[in-house]
Amino acid sequence: MALTPGTHPPLRVAVLGCGVVGTEVVRRLVTEADELAARVGAPLELVGVAVRSLDAERDPVVDRALLTTDAESLVEKADVVIELMGGIEPARTLVLRAVEHGASVVTANKALLAQEGPALYDAVDDAGVDLYYEAAVAGAIPIVRPVRESLAGDTVQRVLGIVNGTTNYVLDSMTTTGQGLDEAVADAQALGYAEADPTADVEGYDAAAKAAILASLAFHTRVALADVDRTGITGLTADDVTWAGRTGHVLKLLAVAERARAADGREGVLVRVRPTLVPAEHQLAAVRQAFNAVFVEAEAAGELMFYGRGAGGSPTASAVLGDLVSVARHRVLGGKGPVESSHADLPVLDGGEARSRYQVRLEVDDLPGVLARVAAELAAQDVSIESVRQTLQDTDGDVSATLVITTHTAPERALRSTVDAVAALDVVRAVVSVLPVL
Numbered sequence: 001m002a003l004t005p006g007t008h009p010p011l012r013v014a015v016l017g018c019g020v021v022g023t024e025v026v027r028r029l030v031t032e033a034d035e036l037a038a039r040v041g042a043p044l045e046l047v048g049v050a051v052r053s054l055d056a057e058r059d060p061v062v063d064r065a066l067l068t069t070d071a072e073s074l075v076e077k078a079d080v081v082i083e084l085m086g087g088i089e090p091a092r093t094l095v096l097r098a099v100e101h102g103a104s105v106v107t108a109n110k111a112l113l114a115q116e117g118p119a120l121y122d123a124v125d126d127a128g129v130d131l132y133y134e135a136a137v138a139g140a141i142p143i144v145r146p147v148r149e150s151l152a153g154d155t156v157q158r159v160l161g162i163v164n165g166t167t168n169y170v171l172d173s174m175t176t177t178g179q180g181l182d183e184a185v186a187d188a189q190a191l192g193y194a195e196a197d198p199t200a201d202v203e204g205y206d207a208a209a210k211a212a213i214l215a216s217l218a219f220h221t222r223v224a225l226a227d228v229d230r231t232g233i234t235g236l237t238a239d240d241v242t243w244a245g246r247t248g249h250v251l252k253l254l255a256v257a258e259r260a261r262a263a264d265g266r267e268g269v270l271v272r273v274r275p276t277l278v279p280a281e282h283q284l285a286a287v288r289q290a291f292n293a294v295f296v297e298a299e300a301a302g303e304l305m306f307y308g309r310g311a312g313g314s315p316t317a318s319a320v321l322g323d324l325v326s327v328a329r330h331r332v333l334g335g336k337g338p339v340e341s342s343h344a345d346l347p348v349l350d351g352g353e354a355r356s357r358y359q360v361r362l363e364v365d366d367l368p369g370v371l372a373r374v375a376a377e378l379a380a381q382d383v384s385i386e387s388v389r390q391t392l393q394d395t396d397g398d399v400s401a402t403l404v405i406t407t408h409t410a411p412e413r414a415l416r417s418t419v420d421a422v423a424a425l426d427v428v429r430a431v432v433s434v435l436p437v438l
């Protein structure tokens, strides 16, 4: 049956936040009103836009008469609330209030979902409304829906990818220009790719929140931000990037969520964010600038790849509008979308259980027998060596060697103990870096 706009009363839409994403969402609500009404089967009436400041400069597409600082009252008169404020509070309280009043919610707020997801999912379940959040992970890239809906009949084994455009931009700049981290971050800030306070991106919190959301969906298990084993990019140097290139790799900040078995045989999930050496010929190595890419490996489907713009007002608004059309159609036709499922309830394993190849870079004395002593420490922890590369350097007559050791697959816990033991050797001047290899 064709949906005929006009036979259903308008759906009242409230937008919370009118920043980078909110403005683009408002623009599309205004300029695409007829097309959206046809797709939904009812007109969408924008009933208000909540902001902090009524006086701030706004894009002319935003009708100032719709602006309000009273977000609490606004959510109570909406059928659909689009939360684009960011942060935990007051976003959390407002989303819960909207749900209590029977509104469906669309949000792009990964921090809120990763930290408060369970409480929100329970609330929408009780209220029988929708909570959609495609834009919270990898901006414009459809990844939440494929994992939540398209792969609902398959068994996902692993989800991995580049889910933070800012750090990808920074690492890409370091790779192509030889810049140090601080310089690359400053450039990213000047170009609008990084925020004035880049902590959430460079420390890996943003990627960890997205990894938690994807892991929860993929493994039908509640995974919170605190469950994610996270390392950001702040420890990386221009030298790390140069050595990555010399050994045929590119450094990327990867989020990885996978089914795994612990040493004691328990099945669980491992979720981590790590700067990782990606082989130069791997598709992820070709993900440049602020782009995102996510690989999903499922038992029956095999490997799937999703690639595109992970941020920006217009791309993110695309994902928000897609969700809006879905939840609005449910209100017109009845029913609701799939709920979050946590029936598998797998344990989240400690990061030490992760297994990977590693590249360990050491600065050592240039003496006979050094490699043998380092190799003996690795062997003592059952970490076997795949390859070693040695380079000599002479600093004003002080000759030292750089050893780049690539291991075979080993548990991270064993690798950590090995590195501690190697660092304690008198011939080892420094453990310069330890990085997993994809």
Ligand code: NAP
Pocket: 016, 017, 018, 019, 020, 021, 022, 050, 051, 052, 053, 054, 056, 069, 071, 083, 084, 085, 086, 087, 089, 090, 108, 109, 110, 111, 135, 136, 139, 310, 311, 312, 313, 316
């Ligand atoms: P933004 O530019 O900082 O805009 C935030 C908006 O929320 C502003 O309009 C601000 O009002 C309003 N706001 C903040 N706190 C408020 C409060 N307490 N009461 C009322 N209004 C409040 O943020 P954004 O970049 O659009 O991001 C919005 C959400 O989308 C975040 O959850 C973010 O993680 C997510 N997201 C963003 C992107 C992206 O590319 N930007 C991509 C994916 C997901 P004022 O204008 O008055 O200050």
